[in-house]
Amino acid sequence: MNPFETPIEYLKGVGASRAEVLKKELEIYTFDDLLRHFPYKYIDRTKFYKVRNIDAELPYVQVIARITRKEIVGEKRTRRLVVQAQDDTGLIELVWFQGVSWFDKNLQTGKAYIIFGKPTVFNGKPQMSHPEMELYTTETRQRKGNMTLQPAYNSTEKLKQFTLDSKGIQKLTAALLEQHSKDIHENIPSYIIEKYRLMGRQEAFKNIHFPDDTGKLNQALHRLKFEEFFFLQFKLLKNKLHRTQKFKGNIFETVGPYFNEFYHHKLPFGLTNAQKRVLKEIRIDTQRPIQMNRLLQGDVGSGKTVVALMSMLIAIDNGFQTCMMAPTEILANQHFQTIKSLVGDNFVEVALLTGSTKKKDRKILHERLLSGDLKILIGTHALIEDAVQYKNLGFVVIDEQHRFGVEQRAKLWRKNTVPPHVLVMTATPIPRTLAMTLYGDLDVSVIDELPAGRKPIQTVHFYESQRLRMFGLMREEIARGRQVYVVYPLIQESEKLDLKDLEQGAEVMRHEFPLPKYQLSVVHGKIPAADKEFEMQRFIKGETHIMVATTVIEVGVNVPNASVMIIENAERFGLSQLHQLRGRVGRGAEQSFCILMSGNKLSYDGRVRLETMVRTNNGFEISEIDLQLRGPGNIEGTQQSGVLDLKVANIATDQELLVEVRKCVEEIFSNDAGLAAPENEILRRDTISRSEGLTWDKIS
Known part of the structure; x- marks a missing residue:
């Protein structure tokens, strides 16, 4: 048994x-969990102060x-x-309120x-309460203090009741390393360690907890991030x-x-070079006897749906049925x-299946699907119900896939004997490094240009004092x-957050823009679905x-005639959400505007977000900045992935290393797909168990 699998109570x-x-x-x-409970900072014990230089603002001296x-x-x-x-510069007072008798007995005057x-x-x-004391001897004179960089560990009030503050955890970790550091074995081939000049694994764990100096600490961090x-x-x-083998x-x-008729006679606009490039990538994938798994990224309005449709038409040309699954009925x-x-009509049969589809319509749809007459089925997770059976499903499109669970997606693969080709689409631009981790087992395509004739949305930031200008722009556009x-x-006023709430805002709008x-x-999540749909349809x-x-x-409201997006308290929104909201306008040929309203006091992050929105419309640039500000764990869709459970590495700040x-x-x-070479034996041993039992739910 691996000693590091031992339950912690036995330490x-x-x-x-x-x-x-x-x-x-x-x-x-x-x-192992204790070994990987890394310090969150290090206190420099190499520096010594003179008493006269002590400042109350210093964290430690x-x-x-x-x-x-x-x-x-x-x-x-x-x-x-x-x-x-x-010392030779002045006096300092030291005070103990606990352990008074012990310290009185053990601290020696004159030493x-x-x-x-x-x-x-x-x-x-200058004064200190409950300082750490160490007798200054010949030995300590040589090593100047009890260590060079002292680790500080996260703890809690509950842990402190069991004397497991940072110091207590430090002692346990030191005991663990003393007993078991010899059991920390290498897990990366030696030729990789040499090529990338990595510190040994045993030394890395020692130096991340108890570094000899900052140089060794940085080497340890680099090794463990790698x-x-x-x-x-x-x-x-x-x-x-x-997956490609199996x-x-x-x-x-x-x-x-089907494809040629649509491309030459039905497509109402020319494809962008980016759309053509992606179609070519999909075409190459589907000509090979390997299941395609491709992620298609593109901003709102970049033309992903057309690429998906034309890919489905290629599948239909080859005798297969297709489907597209979206996370909501609106979408x-x-x-x-x-x-x-x-x-158009009389070209290819397209049907819609959602939770709202009537029973009699559903029965007809099921029959036409099973017979093979129905070629394109669009719907929500209703598509994966057991009753939905295809004659020959060959191509699947999943929109905004992070909103679906792994098992939900896997059910679609089981709808055919040979798994269908899969195209995953997202309108949320994903930073390159995040895509390499979240979707690292998919091939990635990017549509990075908007269709011809689209004018970039003009984005401006107004403070509360500029509200009259906002009303003026609204009147001009409505005219x-x-x-x-x-x-x-927010829907209703919150005592904790000083935000304009929707109900108060609606009253202001009614006053400024009166009937008739x-x-x-007015639309929000608390009104009945029927009322929401009615109001949306009116708009x-x-x-x-x-x-x-x-x-x-x-997501999901497409009104090309809407030309102005006003976002109240814009500083409270994340960058990704601001960008998605802005994408609701600019869908026609006319100039569109996005107005970011905010209070006068902005945090650093809030200011960066608003300045970024004003400066650029590029979703990928915005996503990179969002990643830097929020970190990978908070980007939409990544929390539940589990793939970002990283202890020391950070894909926002360690991008070069990840690449x-x-x-x-x-x-x-x-060089060695089967890991058969002797130098890769360490990897082969490590992954035999992982390779066994892979199921269809491993398909991302």
Whole structure:
């Protein structure tokens, strides 16, 4: 058995009660969990201050001073030990309220000590409460202090009750390394360690907890970050390789009449070069006897749906059925309407299946699907119900796939004997490094240009004092026959957040834009679905001029006539959400505007977000900045993935390393796909168990 799989209660100094609180508070269940509970910072014990240079603003100081006097002061509750220590520049007062008798007995007057703690100033004199004390001897004189960089560990109030503060965890970790550092074995081939000049694994764990100096600490961090990225990419690329070997795909041999008729006679606009490039990539994939798994990224309005439709037409030309799954009825309806308008009547049969589809319509749909007459089915997760059976499903499109669970997606693969080709689409631009981790086992395509004739949306940031300018722009656009969105972050007033709420905002709009000249729609998540749909349809048909809404309109409302997006309290929204909301306008040929309203006081992050929105419309640039600000764990759709459970590596700040590691792992599989070479034996042993039992739910 691997010693690091040992339950934590068996580590000397832990026991049952401490183990219980470690499990509950820090999820430390085993020796390995403790080994990977890394310090969150290091306190520099290499620097020594003179007493006269001590400043209360400093977090910690370390001085060498000789005890000149000590005295127990007060009675019972006020009892304390007061010690005076002196160096060649002045006096410092040390105070203990706990352990008074012990410190009084053990601290020796006339002796010099290394004194370490948080400084304060009391009555104009430097003071420390409960400092760490170490006798200044010949030995300590040589090594100058009890260590060079002292680790600080996350703890909690509950843990501190069991003397498991940072110092307590430090002691347990030191005991673990002392007993078991010899059991920390290498897990990366030696030729990789040499090529990338990595610190040994055993040394890395020692130096991340108890670094000899900053140089060794940086080497340890680099090694352990490399290791985390290495096995993340190794797992993803191993799955991808396994899938291409195990799951054969249907070969689409021809581009036939459906595709050609649509491309030459029905497509109402020319394709962008980006759309053509992506279609070519999909065409190459589907000509091979391997199941395609491709991620298609593109901003709102970049033309992903047309690429998906034309790919489905190639599948139909080769005798297969197709389907498109969207996360909401609104989005499924939108795709259905878009595709129906593009293909027209009497060309190819398209149907819609959602939770709202009537029973009798559903029965007919099931029959036409089973017979093979129905070629394109668009819907929600209703598509994966057991009753939905295809004659020959060959191509699947999944929109905004992060909203579906793994098992939900896997059910679609089981709808055919040979797994269908899969195209995953997202309108949320994903930073390159995030795509390499979240979707690292998929091939990635990007549509990075907008269709011809689209004008970039003009984005401006207004403070509250500029509200009259905002009203003026709204009136101008409505007078031109255009429509306006006004989006609020909250429905009802919150005492905790000083935000404009939707209900108050709607009243302001009714006052500024009165009936009957102006018509208003109000939409939010708390109104009944039927009322929401009614108000949305009024706006879509142009019967209302202004839609006051929450972020419910972020995805799925397509109104080309809407030219203004106003976002109230814009500083409270994330960058990705701001970009998605802005994408609701600019869908026609006319100039569109996005107005970001904010209060006068902005945090650093809030200011960066608004400045970024004003400066650029590029979704990928925005996503990179969003990743830097928020970190990978908070980007939409990544929390539940589990793939970003990284302890030391960070894909926002370690991007260059991630790219380097990805190339390293690709080279390994390129040179030795079966890991048969003797130098890769360490990897082969490690992954035999992972390779066994892979199921269809491993397909991302």
